[in-house]
Amino acid sequence: MFKKILIANRGEIACRVAATARRMAIRTVAVYSDADAHANHVRACDESVHLGGSAPKDSYLRWEKILEAAKATGAQAVHPGYGFLSENEDFARACAEAGLVFIGPPPSAIQAMGLKAESKQLMEKAGVPLVPGYHGKDQNPALLAHEAERIGYPVLIKASAGGGGKGMRVVEKHADFAAALASCQREAINSFGDDAVLIEKYVQRPRHIEIQVFGDTHGNYVYLFERDCSVQRRHQKVLEEAPAPGLTEAMRREMGEAAVAAARAVKYVGAGTVEFIVEQRSEGLSSAGADMTFFFMEMNTRLQVEHPVTEAITGLDLVEWQLRVASGEPLPLKQEQLQINGHAIEARICAENPDNNFLPATGTLRVYRKPQHTSFQRSRVRIDDGVREGDAISPFYDSMIAKLIVHGATREEALARLDAALAQTHIVGVATNVQFLRGVLRTDSFAHARLDTALIERERAVLFDREPLGLPLAAAAAIARALLAERASAATADPFTRRDGWRGFGEYQRRFDFEFRGQEQQALLRYKRDGSLWLQAGGVEGALVVDELPAGQLELQFNGLRRTLDVYEEGAATHVFAPEGATRIATLDRMAHAGDTHAEAGRLTAPMPGKVVSFAVKAGDKVSRGQALAVMEAMKMEHTIAAPADGTVEELLYVPGDQVAEGAELLRIAA
Template sequence: MSRITSVLIANRGEIACRVMRTARRLGLSTVAVYSDADADAMHVAMADRAVHIGPAPARESYLLGDRIIAAAKAAGADAIHPGYGFLSENAAFAEAVAAAGLVFIGPPASAIRAMGGKSEAKALMEQAGVPLVPGYHGADQDEALLAAEAARIGFPVLIKASAGGGGKGMKVAETAAEFPAALASAKREAKASFGDDRVLIEKYLARPRHVEIQVFADSQGDCVYLFERDCSIQRRHQKVVEEAPAPGMDPAIRARMGAAAVAAALAIGYVGAGTVEFLLDSDNSFYFMEMNTRLQVEHPVTEAITSQDLVEWQLRVAAGEPLPLTQEQLAINGHAIEVRLYAEDPAKGFLPQTGRLSHLRFPEAGPHVRVDTGVRAGDAISIHYDPMIAKLIVWDRDRASAVQRLRRALAETEIAGLNANVPFLSAIAAHPGFLAADLDTRFIERYGDDLLPPHAAPAADVLALASLGLVLSRREPANADPWGAVGGLALNLPAVDRLAWREPGEGGTTHPVEVEWQRDGFLLKQDGRSIKTSGQLDPADGILRATLEGTRVNARWVCQGREVNLFYAGGTYRLLLSDPHAGRDGEASGHGRLISPMPGKVIALLVTEGADVTKGQPIIVLEAMKMEHTLKAPADGKVTDLRYQVGDQVAEGVELVGFEAA
């Protein structure tokens, strides 16, 4: 690897950390780049050197190729690894890196350009005889023409950003009436994410699977495929669960898809890691979707079943070495599953969350469990970047065993300080449809009622453990609690304490709990029921060892201000300690009001002042965390005034419009 001695990673988060670990193992020095928001980030701490490149917004830092190249030269790096996202599929950046005399760890610019536009890529694949989903991939973007093409294809249709990826600029129009709004939204999101608002239109297949082939090519003209991944379980057209190999895959279909993917790569002179994505229909017909000319987020499942390090392959191929293995030497061993841990609220349309990770604990890594992350406890999830916290990957000898590993690993994952999707992922991992590998791209839509059940009040044992942890924590001298360390029977102190718990967010019910201090523990009274309890709380790690009516249980109890997070029996529970005399603790209920759920930018106003609206009617569109979020009328009524204009930045919790309920 004499051609490469030092590599700069032009990215952030878990992929930057991932590349650094491999580079360091190969004896290479590493250089990180960082924005103002990432000055104390994990990838910066890991690097041998780190260079500041600008303010927090990506367009002012991570998307500025000239600053990345200048940083590489200043740090003495001779190669740039783009990671995924940001500049990883930017042909102009790849050319600029080469022009600067540096090695771009990725495909040549010509290959990126050939596959960079979905429409152009489909035309290329059509010439090569690869089957395509029926659709329109033309250059003419006249809105009337696009609407006519959608009608010709037949609804429902999928509108996709031609230059996009990762679910950005992708919208479904179920009917002709929905098409104009969906098209406008897709174009706005595409322009904001990729600087290009061109779209293509495809038939929205009823129950396809999303199956992709990992390919790898070297500069000697050889190319192999490292089998397939099933990425069918998605929300907002972004992957949630990925597994390799694809469950139930016919070996003959695998070979055909693999050969088609290799042919696609060779046709454009590809070098490095790439992914060719297909839709696999129920009759085993498959259709080319797109080629991602980069390493993908879900590459660890491929590594797990092949025992290969794809980042090492990238570095060796970029240094001019041949592929480490031939097609005949590659084989599938076992089954791997990856889930993406996101800071988001699945119950609210997967709304991204911002905040500080006050507590973060992952399952112990080993031969069966791997965690790729770029954050630590105390780090913040900001509005500027994707809200992914980590990737959790499990491996075992077969799918059933891997699913059991996944369920256990999720039960051992603890995230506090903001909403995360761990309970949602646990629901997927336990669902009969997932266990039976009944997979397609509408899995979440089909099983939504099971995966996102109606809200239920916390169980009695959860309230009991939250209360027990609180009273035990108040015994600690460091807490300086007026109850002191001797318990509730101390002189002149009450033997009974009255607590009130409620769940965060609007509509949370208050749950009163009365705690009576006794010599051998506590008697908890809630909803007319008494629970005899005792226990110990380890202040160092928050482990609560409790006895509830003679049954011994363990939980982790984490307190941040008035919020308690309880990790118990594989579940995650968030509770707020309320003052029973302060009503809703000063929170606005939001009833009959349109409140911004997160910081963002107003990018569209869909009504005018004085407009009469119905409940659920779209009112305003915010852009945050690289995605659009359409906010709707909370009830029938009238919009009395628009308090923000297009382009305005808004804070979380502000009232966006004046609204009078009917």
């Protein structure tokens, strides 16, 4: 077994590998970029080495620097985590040439499965079922368009060297094919250095079910059952669960054996995931496996982000298996010794705005409070993360903050546990998808396991632009927090400078101005003769009673209800967390903004830091509301900037390739 390994990754996976290595008495070396100098994964390891600049190309993708770091620190092996270099056969080969063990499959397996077209041809020979499509080497756009017509719309364009939803577009009709192809190729070349694509039939009402496989250097292979990853946005996973609801034992065995055949065909070693697309032929999406047919989609030659749900239902440490297999040991268990225990679900908590097309967000974790949890294997609540309160979410890396994993005896128990754990997850300082995740859990489709990759779009009416608490409670909570702060300062203030409503006689009324969900609102607080308070907010009025509880919570009685809330202030904003949801309300200071003027009309600004990829217009062009104007790249994804209204382009202020800050004006449009 190794004495020291280098972890060629960052974030939660680096922290996870370090924790397992520590239990196995293996020392670890972290690598880090400028942006990660004080990151949690650096502290989690025994040693650390600086690689370079914040951008991945200047640090985590510089594998020559990683090899130098391994040599300098005396590491015997390199764990690539997932992402970055984990599926790079050149890096795996370079590790071997440097005398280092690459904790993953051999370069030949990575190469065989790394190009989707070639891997499909290989799987066809191995007898694994495939989706109808074009997987050839000829990348002439005219030929690709012809093949799409032959396959029949809708089709899916996928980067041949890709993964993680990057370089992937669904095309509904011929007229949209050329633009979608160009966008896929741009994203593919930026993410993988290869713009080759393949075309496949877009399966209607598909489920995404993947099989966890393991192989060793002694020719042994097992499958550790399946994960359902159907709930997706922008072709990226949102929720993952194991086992897959509605899968029969016969289909589970058939898919598992097909996955092992795929691994055996490339002499796979270590942890891998064989992904299948499952076509459902009945309306009962969670019904028996007899109503489903599966097709090979791709193999990810690495550990997957969602591996904890497999660990939860099997009770195994897959990272420990990786380390043991890489050191030459046989697989710890045989297929007949593996079994499923209970149900597990993982939620990916990301810095993003679901109501704005899941636009990634940046900022500082001013508040990062988590439910009671552990960080390993089959526990009721587990959190895998690589951040701490006070850390910054930068534009350089993936937007995922943490993974929240729960385990229960049944799917229903796991669902309830996950919702409760998400309710106890409080993040302030950056937009997140926590409330959106809770909304998905409560949809009829997810609750009853009617799963497919269009679930989010199908449930759009109940998932987006929702307000869980409402103005009356939000305003009452913000006023309550202000009153408690005033009470705390009252002991040192004279009666004439106190802001708590003290008067020598009579009653008086105090007005609070708020911004709530984009609208200006008012609340009126009346101080009564007997010292009690009466609040009017959002069309509701009643007595207001406020008490502060331990751990910063407050108890609020208003409109006949007694509530315990967690309330945090961030500048003028107040963030309110209740068991049923969370919201944000901002206090407006009329005097502070008395001299402000309205923003200049016609400005179009960058929604976040990133790179300008292209402009679809030029100065003088007439544009219509909703028309695509520019494409930006940030957090590994492309984002389209659309016209907010009809007008004429006056000026383009940047050129493709320029890096821009959040809020930077990109172009101007005259009405």
